[in-house]
Amino acid sequence: MAGILSNLRATVIVSLVLAALYLGAYVLTGSIELNSAFWQGLARWTHVVAGIMWIGLLWYFNFVQIPNMPKIPDEQKPAIGKVIAPAALFWFRWGAAFTVLTGLMVAGLRGYSMEVLTLGVAAEIYTPQYSFIGIGMWLAIIMAANVWFVIWPNQKIALGMVEAEADAKPKAARTAMLFSRTNTLLSFPMLIAMAMAQTVFG
Template sequence: MAAILTSLRNTVIAGFVLSLVLILMFLNWGGTLDYNFCAFLVRWLHVISGVMWIGLLWYFNFVQIPNMPSIPDDQKPAVSKVIAPAALFWFRWGAMSTIVFGIILAWQNGYLLDAYTLGAAEGFSVHKNIAIGIGMWLGTIMWFNVWFVIWPNQKIALGIVDAPADAKPKAGRTAMLFSRVNTMLSVPMLFAMVSAQNIY
């Protein structure tokens, strides 16, 4: 067991193997690998990606940013040169896979256009489409912020790209503020998406 748990790669592989066991149990109980199962699989990947993305968003905002002032200056490079770049890699690709799987899911289930137009074609009368649409728009705004505001500014703030020294604090502040915007939007985004699946 230690060989599995001391390696992140082996731990993740073991998680997917255990999930495969659950799929085999599903098939043994009469389930089939049909369209509904494929739609479920995309939803599962969408949720896994979202957990990675929002989990890291909340890590940055609830743990890293508030605690950076308490870290001694000689130890800050460990965060800014090692931890933050690795976390930002998984953060931005978690955002990308979340939106990609979300769009595929909406397309598979036939509500992509209705959701992104907030149900305009139905006269805004289908509350489920409005709710999931609000969630999808908030998620899209958050994805845009990650890729086109937060990440470019973090590259400057962390010294990943060459920039004048006086540009770093401004870039860091911009990245932080847009990360806070995403943290704020994550709450109603999750509410809208979960409500579309459970109360409409």
């Protein structure tokens, strides 16, 4: 067991196998049918997994790394900037991309993509659920755009991953921080839509 837990890849693979066995047992016993609800549920699971990766890292940056960077001795800061931050940013940006992609997949499988993206304007019959979930989707799209088109390019400058003037680094770091903080600000209302849409509207 220690061999599995000592290796992240092995740990993740075993976790996925356990998840498949858990779900498979219910499918094989006939408790869960392989119908549209099953595929919607599977898509929702991938959406939740990607979202945890994304928002978890967003909150790590904002609740842990950024506030504590001033407390780290200068000689230790390169370890954060050269090793930890680039790895975290990789999972952060791809978590954002897959969260949006799988969210659109869930909406497509539920048959209301256009309705929620237009906040109910394109619906034959308007229901508040369309605007409720649609606002959450647009907040997530804005947040993901911030990640890919503002935070990531500026972090590459701030961390020295791309060539830039020395005085550009502090400015890029501040821009990345402000947009990351903007995403934190948007995350709680976005999660209201994601977590509550199916329960409050059925």
